[in-house]
Amino acid sequence: MSVLARIDDLHVSFGGVAAANGVSFTVEQSEFLALIGPNGAGKTTVLRMVAGILRPDSGRVFLADRDVTDLPAHARVRLGLGFTHQIVRPFYSFTTIENVMLAAGHERTENPWRAIASRSRLEAREKARAVLERVGLGPQAELSPRALPLGQRKRLEVARAIALDPRLLLLDEPLAGLSSAEATIMADLVRTLPAQGITVVLVEHNLGEVLRVADRLVVLDAGRVMAEGAPQEVMARADVRQAYTGVV
Amino acid sequence: MSAYIASIVSVIGINLILALGLNIITGFCGQVSLGHAAFYGLGAYTAAYLAKLGAPLPITLLAGTAMAGAIGVVVGLTSLRVRHDFLAVTTMGIGFVFLGFVRKQKWLGGELGISGIPGSGLDAIPYALLIAAFAIAVTVFSLWIKRSWMGFTFDAVADDEDAARTVGVNVSTYKLTAFGIGTALAGLAGGLYVYFARIILPDTFDFVQSIAILTMVVIGGTGSVWGVFAATIALTLLPEVSRAAADYRLLIFGALLILVMRFSPGGLAGLLKRKPA
Numbered sequence: 001m002s003v004l005a006r007i008d009d010l011h012v013s014f015g016g017v018a019a020a021n022g023v024s025f026t027v028e029q030s031e032f033l034a035l036i037g038p039n040g041a042g043k044t045t046v047l048r049m050v051a052g053i054l055r056p057d058s059g060r061v062f063l064a065d066r067d068v069t070d071l072p073a074h075a076r077v078r079l080g081l082g083f084t085h086q087i088v089r090p091f092y093s094f095t096t097i098e099n100v101m102l103a104a105g106h107e108r109t110e111n112p113w114r115a116i117a118s119r120s121r122l123e124a125r126e127k128a129r130a131v132l133e134r135v136g137l138g139p140q141a142e143l144s145p146r147a148l149p150l151g152q153r154k155r156l157e158v159a160r161a162i163a164l165d166p167r168l169l170l171l172d173e174p175l176a177g178l179s180s181a182e183a184t185i186m187a188d189l190v191r192t193l194p195a196q197g198i199t200v201v202l203v204e205h206n207l208g209e210v211l212r213v214a215d216r217l218v219v220l221d222a223g224r225v226m227a228e229g230a231p232q233e234v235m236a237r238a239d240v241r242q243a244y245t246g247v248v
Numbered sequence: 249m250s251a252y253i254a255s256i257v258s259v260i261g262i263n264l265i266l267a268l269g270l271n272i273i274t275g276f277c278g279q280v281s282l283g284h285a286a287f288y289g290l291g292a293y294t295a296a297y298l299a300k301l302g303a304p305l306p307i308t309l310l311a312g313t314a315m316a317g318a319i320g321v322v323v324g325l326t327s328l329r330v331r332h333d334f335l336a337v338t339t340m341g342i343g344f345v346f347l348g349f350v351r352k353q354k355w356l357g358g359e360l361g362i363s364g365i366p367g368s369g370l371d372a373i374p375y376a377l378l379i380a381a382f383a384i385a386v387t388v389f390s391l392w393i394k395r396s397w398m399g400f401t402f403d404a405v406a407d408d409e410d411a412a413r414t415v416g417v418n419v420s421t422y423k424l425t426a427f428g429i430g431t432a433l434a435g436l437a438g439g440l441y442v443y444f445a446r447i448i449l450p451d452t453f454d455f456v457q458s459i460a461i462l463t464m465v466v467i468g469g470t471g472s473v474w475g476v477f478a479a480t481i482a483l484t485l486l487p488e489v490s491r492a493a494a495d496y497r498l499l500i501f502g503a504l505l506i507l508v509m510r511f512s513p514g515g516l517a518g519l520l521k522r523k524p525a
Contacts, residue, residue, distance in 0.1 A: 053413075077416035089411040091404055102404055103415040108397040111418070112425040115398035160415060 004029045004199050005168055010049055010059035019045040020056070021223035027168065027201055030194045034202045034210045034231075037220035038243060043203040044086060046220065047170050050201070051083040052076045063168065078110065082166030082198075086173045088153045090145035096156055097141040100128035103163035128163060135159045135189055151182035158189065168199045175206045187213050211235065219243070254376035258444045260484045261379035262437045267464040267480045268390045268473065269433030274462070275471035276399060277426035278406025279327050280336040283343035284461050287316040287431040289453030291438025293350060296362040296448050305368050305443065312439035313432045320431020324424045331409075343455050351450050361449035368443035379440050386433060390473045393429075402426060406471075456498065463501045467508050469517025479516055 005027040012020045020042045027033050035043045048054040050061050052073035060069045068076050073083070090099050102109070105124035109115050132138050135155045137148075145153055154174055161169055171190060175183040183206055191213040193200050204210050210217070210231075217234045219227040221243040227234050234240055249257070270284045291312030298308045326338045350356050357363070368375050393399045401422055404412040409419045442448060460483075468479030483501070487494035512518045 072413075072418075074413045074416050074418050077414065083414050085411075085414070089408055089414070091407040091411060093403060093407045098400075102400060102417075105397060105400075106416045109401045109415075109417055112398055112401075112422060115401050116393060116396050118397040119392075119395055121397075121400070164415060 002029045003027070004064060005050070005201075006060075006062040007046070007050060008060045008062065010046060010056045010061070012045060012049060012054065012056045018223045020049065020059075023059070023220065023223065023225055025218045025225055025228060027199060028216075030197065030199055032191060032194050032200045032202070032213055032215045033218060034204060034214035034216070035218050035220060036204065036207065036210060037226070040222075041220040042223040043220055044172055045223075047083075047172050047201065047203050051081065051170055053083075077106075077164060077166075080165070080167035082161035082164050082169040084157045084161050084169075084171050084174060086176060088150070088157050090153060090156055090160075092145055094145075095141070096137060096143050096145055096148065097125065097128050097132060099145065099156060100131055100159050100163045101125055103160045104128045104131065106164055128159075131159045131163045134162070136185070151178050151185065154178065154182075154186060155189065158186075162193070162198065166198055168201065169193060171200060171202045171204075173204055174202070175204055175209055183209055249373050249376070251372050254372045255444075256485070256488060257376040258372075258379045258440075260481055261376070261383035262441050262444065263461070263464065263480050263484045264383040264477065265386050265433050265437040265440070266461045267468070267476050268386050269430040269437070270461050271430075271465050271468075271470065271473070271476045272390065272393065272402075272433070273426050273430035275465055275469075275476065276393065276402040276406065277423060278402075279324075279423060279426060280332065281339040281427075281430075282336050282455070282458050282462065283323070283339035283341070283346070284431075284434055285453040285455070285457035286343040286346035287320055287434035288438045288441070288457065288461075289346055289350065289448075289450070290319055290431075291316040291435025292442050292448050292453065293356055293362070293438070294435070295439035295442045296365050297356070299365050299442060300362065302366075308442070309436060309439040312442075313435040316435020316438065317428050317432030320434075321424050321428045323431070324427025327423050327427065328420050340455065340458075343453075343458055347450055347454060359450065361447065361452075363447040365442055365446045365448070367446070375443060379444070382436065382440060386436075387473065387477055394471075394473055398422075398425075403471075460501060463505055467504055467515050469515030472515065472517030475515050475517030 003026045008024050010020045010023040023046050037043050049056045052071055060067055063079055063081055101124040104127040108118040132141050135158060137152060137155055140148060140152060174186055187209040190200060214231055217231050218225060219234060219240050226243060227237055227240050266288055273279050273281050294315040295308035295312035298311050323342050327335055330338055351359055401417055405419055405422050412419050464480040464483050465476050469475030487497050493500060508515055
């Protein structure tokens with residue numbers, strides 16, 4: 001497998017406290033990588049730096065050998081880097097399908113000149129409908145996101161990211177706040193993505209689901225990479241169990 | 249068409265261009281602006297100054313439009329730093345800066361403004377029709393934007409800037425585009441006003457004028473082209489219909505703003521289209 005993304009020695013501090021202290025790891029093409037660790041380990045911080053939402057104090061982020069460290073979030077999206085928020089952020093003034101259409105037609109919104117010259121939304125609507133069917137939201141297409149329960153809003157967030165045709169998708173706690181049944185539906189949904197050519201980096205606390213879907217784990221603790229490798233191997237390590245679960 | 253009707257058509261046309269321009273910034277893209285009259289004034293002063301130097305109408309209109317649009321983009325840069333009420337206060341300040349500047353410039357006539365502006369070369373009625381043609385073109389242009397992917401993207405920026413970035417939208421570029429287009433249209437309205445009034449005074453472009461334009465947008469329904477179109481015509485005609493309405497114009501506009509905010513925040517368009525958000 002080839003390397004799709006390389007995170008190289010990321011550092012960032014907030015008020016003198018290091019949230020990331022030399023984080024480095026690689027993401028292989030078409031793998032499902034989970035970034036785990038105890039609360040405050042720096043998982044979401046690292047994900048936000050990879051997405052371009054947060055600027056690192058130092059270190060570099062490479063996407064397919066291209067240094068994207070200085071690019072803003074929207075430019076990284078254009079290079080194939082999708083991102084979902086921990087707290088869902090649908091466009092509430094749009095219907096569910098319109099939320100996905102904006103992503104599905106992302107080529108038309110690349111700049112205002114192209115956007116003003118483009119009118120037809122038919123193609124984007126068809127693509128958005130197909131994506132919504134894929135995530136099980138077909139019947140909710142014309143509803144407002146306000147009418148959707150949290151589990152469906154989370155799936156809408158994933159649908160919007162998928163519609164961007166990303167090469168790499170960063171998922172920030174997509175299972176948080178969901179019932180175990182909803183969490184299983186969501187986990188089953190995202191585990192299919194690598195087979196569709198979408199490499200996934202998942203930050204998640206639900207260890208049971210993580211171990212079920214991930215190909216590889218990167219464990220963070222206190223802003224550093226503590227371990228990485230196959231899930232069973234990593235979870236068998238005493239230091240990981242102690243840091244993550246408090247049990248030796 | 250009598251000269252009186254031509255005058256009313258001209259004022260309606262100019263107000264339509266102003267209100268539809270502000271609607272692109274505030275209604276489509278969600279950026280509050282309380283200084284739209286400053287760009288109206290920029291266009292007017294630029295056109296008047298060039299007209300007095302002997303420049304023909306197409307050049308003065310173009311220059312007024314370009315000047316207002318260019319300064320509008322610069323002012324739009326503030327929208328990249330501040331949002332909501334902070335942006336409202338900032339744009340309000342731009343209006344005061346503009347007035348404070350032109351009032352002190354002798355070469356712009358100071359408090360007395362610019363008078364003795366040459367005619368457009370057209371009589372009152374053909375000139376009113378020219379303004380009406382521009383107003384119709386701006387209405388069609390607004391409808392085009394609204395139904396294009398630019399309008400779709402503006403809606404997303406107005407809804408949630410951070411979410412818009414996650415679908416690859418360059419929010420800064422879209423905001424600056426909205427400011428550029430909206431303020432350029434205000435400049436065009438200013439240029440057209442110059443040949444209609446043949447004299448410009450600083451007070452024509454004061455804060456009250458900005459609020460009057462905003463009232464047309466809010467009462468019509470921010471973001472609705474037809475709502476703003478109807479409200480602008482109605483509010484422009486109101487003082488013509490009744491002397492009392494002319495005397496108490498500001499009071500009526502203020503009361504309407506309060507009533508709309510209380511009972512129909514979506515304006516006229518919201519009343520006609522009650523649908524779930």
